[in-house]
Amino acid sequence: MRTVGNDLVRSQLHENRKWYLGLGALLVVFGIVLLAALPFATLTVIYIFGALMMLGGIIHFIAAFKIFEGGYRWFWALFGVLYLIAGYYAFSTPVKTAIVLTNILAIILIIAGVIRIFNALLFRAFQGWGWTLFSGILTLVTGVIILMSPDAPFWVLGLFLAVDILFQGVNYLTLASYIRREVPKSSAEQ
Template sequence: MRTVGNDLVRHQLHENRKWYLGLGIVLTLFGLVLLASLPFATLSVVFLFGILMMIGGILHFVAAFKIFEGGTRWLWALFGVLYLVAGYYAFSTPVKTAVVLTNLLAIVLIVAGIIRIFSAIIFKAYQGWGWILFSGLLTLITGIIILMSPDASFWVLGLFLAIDILFQGINYLTLASYIKHEVPQSSADV
């Protein structure tokens, strides 16, 4: 019985390998294009943020009037208004939104770096604490560089998006290659 399940999984992997390959190529190319045009990529992030905030606002309104009752209803409706305002702000002032989001990202990186450094100090007696310290220092320095760079809001968010999409593409290409070279064909494919 286990062999039938394994054959089915192998068959599905080989059947979908071309989709993984195609998606990998598209995402890799898209990531490279975004790397070449970081201000455009940053604006894409800002507009995506705006869309998600507006969707969140609508969902909060739906929840307020379809799920909740009494005082909590109005609290959810207030959250819906705040989400919609944030989404509108992202669309109407994308550069300011990019500055705000970039500064928030830098602050989060600085706080995360400090927490990792303290964690490394606490776990100094354990093997591998040096990697935690290194990670904390790197995260802290990255946050400081972003916060100190006057033009960071024009490229940082785009860089994060471009690198994420590029690595997703590489991941799919690697999966397609692995399936082709390492996963044996099922008996149904032979």
């Protein structure tokens, strides 16, 4: 019985391998295109952010009037309004939104870097604390560079998106290669 389940899983992996391969190749191409056009990639991030904020506003309104009652209803409706305003702001002023989001990202990186450095110093007695220290310093320096770079809003968010898409593509390609090399075909396919 167990062999039948394993055969089914192996068969499905081999059937889907071409989809992993195609999706991986497509994502790698998109990642490279976005890397070549970072301002466009950043604009894409801003519009995705705006759309998600507006969707969040609509969901908050639905929740306010379908789920909640009394004072909570107006609290959720207020959040809906704030989300809609943030989404509208992203669509109407994408450059300002990119500046704001990039600065928030830089500040978060600086805070995270300081916390990691502090944690590394607290745990000096433990093996591997140096890697935590290195990670903290790298995160802190990245945040400072982003915050001090006047043109960062035009490339940072796009770079994060492009690198993420590129690595997702590489991940799918690696999975497809692994399936071809390492996963034996089911006994029915052999």
